[in-house]
Amino acid sequence: MARLSLSQVEQVTAEVRRQQVSLGHLPDDLVDHLCCAIEDSIERGMNFSDAYHRVVSQAGDLKEIQNATLYLIDKNYRRMKNTVKITGVISMILIALGTMLRLMQTTGGNLMIICGFGIIGLLFFPAALYVIRRETQQQDQVLIYLLALTGGLGVIAGILFRVMHWPGAFAILSAGYILLAAFLTGLLVSRQRFGPAIPKPVYWSGATSMMISSIGFLFKVNHYPGAAVILILGAAGMCLVFLPLWAHHEMKYNKGVTATFIFFCVGILYFNMFNLLLAIR
Amino acid sequence: MAYQELIKGMIKPLILKLLEENHRMYGYEITRQVEELSGGRIRLTFGALYPVLHKLEKSGIVETETELANNRTRVYYKLTRSGQQTAKDKIHELEDFIRVLGEILLAKPGMSHGKAESFAG
Numbered sequence: 001m002a003r004l005s006l007s008q009v010e011q012v013t014a015e016v017r018r019q020q021v022s023l024g025h026l027p028d029d030l031v032d033h034l035c036c037a038i039e040d041s042i043e044r045g046m047n048f049s050d051a052y053h054r055v056v057s058q059a060g061d062l063k064e065i066q067n068a069t070l071y072l073i074d075k076n077y078r079r080m081k082n083t084v085k086i087t088g089v090i091s092m093i094l095i096a097l098g099t100m101l102r103l104m105q106t107t108g109g110n111l112m113i114i115c116g117f118g119i120i121g122l123l124f125f126p127a128a129l130y131v132i133r134r135e136t137q138q139q140d141q142v143l144i145y146l147l148a149l150t151g152g153l154g155v156i157a158g159i160l161f162r163v164m165h166w167p168g169a170f171a172i173l174s175a176g177y178i179l180l181a182a183f184l185t186g187l188l189v190s191r192q193r194f195g196p197a198i199p200k201p202v203y204w205s206g207a208t209s210m211m212i213s214s215i216g217f218l219f220k221v222n223h224y225p226g227a228a229v230i231l232i233l234g235a236a237g238m239c240l241v242f243l244p245l246w247a248h249h250e251m252k253y254n255k256g257v258t259a260t261f262i263f264f265c266v267g268i269l270y271f272n273m274f275n276l277l278l279a280i281r
Numbered sequence: 282m283a284y285q286e287l288i289k290g291m292i293k294p295l296i297l298k299l300l301e302e303n304h305r306m307y308g309y310e311i312t313r314q315v316e317e318l319s320g321g322r323i324r325l326t327f328g329a330l331y332p333v334l335h336k337l338e339k340s341g342i343v344e345t346e347t348e349l350a351n352n353r354t355r356v357y358y359k360l361t362r363s364g365q366q367t368a369k370d371k372i373h374e375l376e377d378f379i380r381v382l383g384e385i386l387l388a389k390p391g392m393s394h395g396k397a398e399s400f401a402g
Contacts (some may be wrong), residue, residue, distance in 0.1 A: 036309035
């Protein structure tokens with residue numbers, strides 16, 4: 001009977017940890033399961049390296065197993081996940097319809113936009129944060145997620161105030177952005193502490209580009225000079241530095257192109273296209 | 282494989298049946314046994330097995346024991362005292378469901394319930 005050495009078991013454990021599986025004794029379940037499958041393959045004549053890669057690629061996304069487990073055992077998580085799906089769709093429809101009505105100068109547009117932003121800020125955003133926090137399973141990061149919640153609410157409220165031409169939009173928007181910057185920094189520090197799933201350069205380039213784009217957006221909304229240059233810098237950082245680094249990291253660990261990867265790339269392209277259009281406007 | 286789709290709602294009673302027959306089992310052992318007993322036609326994936334095992338644990342139907350085996354922690358699942366009755370009920374439910382399915386599949390058009398039952402034996 002083949003038996004994995006301590007270092008080989010550690011390699012499997014590192015893979016499970018890399019995929020951010022940390023719910024209860026699920027990591028122990030998965031490490032043992034993967035090790036047993038590798039030992040079976042070695043019994044059939046494979047070497048460890050081939051058996052390891054074959055078993056890990058066949059196992060697929062281990063984080064998905066954790067999310068499916070959470071969905072089954074945690075009623076609150078299930079409720080929040082459904083809330084995210086439903087309120088996300090409803091708020092987008094309300095904002096889109098409200099914007100159309102406003103453009104057509106028909107009544108009811110403002111009310112729809114306010115309701116849409118209200119649903120995002122009061123239901124969608126807190127529920128999404130709850131879901132993310134449960135999925136990351138790092139219970140002692142309450143302050144970081146509180147920063148994200150208040151910062152996100154500030155940005156959403158600021159945009160709403162700006163769109164509606166209400167006073168105080170700039171102050172709310174700026175406070176929101178400052179809190180979100182604190183959230184990103186806190187997230188980076190905690191990622192380093194709990195074992196980084198994303199390499200430091202990838203995270204830094206992404207976070208910095210996102211911050212530059214956000215500042216550019218803030219400048220543009222407030223009609224400050226230099227907004228276009230900042231927006232272009234943010235988009236360049238995102239496309240020329242972050243995207244290649246992140247793509248390299250994904251290819252290296254996932255051994256191929258996943259649906260999430262394609263979705264993420266398209267998302268980044270749309271985000272930057274929007275920013276560049278905003279810059280030249 | 283078509284079995285993978287059909288098995289979805291039956292994983293819980295299947296696991297309970299195996300745990301009823303064996304004192305305690307670990308995840309990989311359960312998948313291997315299901316595969317062997319089905320002649321390789323049914324394979325429980327990670328994604329199908331562990332959410333159900335954790336749900337059973339959360340409901341108090343099974344409990345876990347950990348042990349160090351081959352340089353790693355192995356989690357064994359076994360039925361709790363109250364879980365043994367639940368297991369019997371769930372297995373009975375599944376047997377009943379399979380019997381009803383058999384009746385439906387073997388029934389000929391126009392055949393009454395009683396006739397279908399006697400035909401199914």
